[in-house]
Amino acid sequence: MDYSEYLVDYYLHPRNKGKIDKPSARAVKSNPLCGDTVSVELRISKTGKVETARFNGTGCAISSASASILMEHFEGKSTREIKRADGKKVKALLGIEISPAREKCALVALDALKMAVSDYEKKRGK
């Protein structure tokens, strides 16, 4: 597997890491394989736009970098885009081949994002 400089940089210097004061939605997902836990917090506008996205947690380079890259990517986009995103999208954003054994690491943050959005919509009665 290819650990690109791009990916390692996001791991060592994560963007969008932290917490949000009174988030509109939050979710925690873990990956038992790595012992990774990624928590996600979102502030979502009335029109369904992700205004702020933050993650927290510890894990391997793939899961941490993926979380950081995804938060950065989805900030400013609509929740619909999170719902539409899939593994292919994550791989394109990471820009590397992911071996099957590491796929779960790469996708744990996306799972958390989707869970946060779906909880948010349920709460709002959508």
Add this chain to the structure above:
Amino acid sequence: MAGFSLANVQRDFPLITGGKIAYLDNAATTQKPVSVLEKMDSFYREYNANVHRGIHRLSERATDEYEGAREKIARFIGAKSPKEIVFTKNTTESLNLLSRTLPKLLGNRGTVLSTEMEHHSNIVPWQNSGMKFDYVPITGWGGELDLDSFALKAGKASIVTLTHASNVLGTINPVEKLGRLVPKESFLILDCAQSVPNMPVNVGKLGADFIAFSGHKMCGPTGIGVLWGKEELLENLPPFLYGGDMISSVSMKGAEWNSLPWKFEAGTPPIGEAIGLGEAVTYLKRIGMERIRTHEEKLASYCMKRLSEEIPNARVLGPLDAKKRGGLVAFSIDGVHPHDISGILDNFNIAVRAGFHCAEPVSKKLSLPGGSTRASFYLYNDPSEVDLLIDGLKKAEFLFKR
């Protein structure tokens, strides 16, 4: 075999011949020598038939080979009789067999005492056995059992079950000494998955009532494991799985059980696999278990030395004295996740294991949320593969330098 020549040994294993890969994941499963592959191939090509029932020559030959494998394995571990060798799927199934049958014999009364360094297969079956469950803690990074706690708890336990050699810490437990602390009327079970493949083990000297091990960790195929038990104890145990071959006669009112060891072997067994394991044992015996042990000890010792000298951020789990541990070295490196280490090593054709190694409580105890990285050696590994490992680790450290 005249001498233990590494080059000759490596040539016996097609998958690793010629340094195609530094395979250092032997505690998970080992590679298979040509003789085992050929033996299994000849079963399927030349005498494939079911055992114990056919009145025809193929079945008779298959039965002879199947039972012959059992005899070889019995001799290999010093069992009194082949009746004491029950074929199972693996160590896990052997331990499950005991966790389902011993509590029945005891009417679910009493406590099962396990340890904090066990593989999940020697924890979870007992947590779900219907008996009370307790464990002996480990001392910490030194990876030894808390002997005071063992002495205190073993005297009150009806079943004591522990690993002979830990698959994470490497620790070889002083089982003969510990066994003397277990009351005579209680049962002592040893998980020998990491000892029988790697060092001389003689059940006559261990002091255990039952031991369990897997074929695939000792040059044999997957799908075949062994439960050894003292004959009179196996005789008293109720059956585990019910069905064909484990009965002597059946009516619509009930059944009588077959004699040992077949009472515990319901249904068509893994015949080719058992025959393959028999051949694996022949192979290991030819090399010599004492030699294998010495070879692994040297590799583990060399690996720990290079780690401590050249990877200052690495910390080895378990005893640092190679005499006290098996041929595996698990370590953690500050700032680099085990999965990333093994991912990077894989780029250099080095296979190691990363994570909890199916023994999560050890990682919890040592506060390693991502587990550790483990290099485990076998007879065909050599010091140059440790060199490759160290080079790979240096590259991983460099990549993740903050």
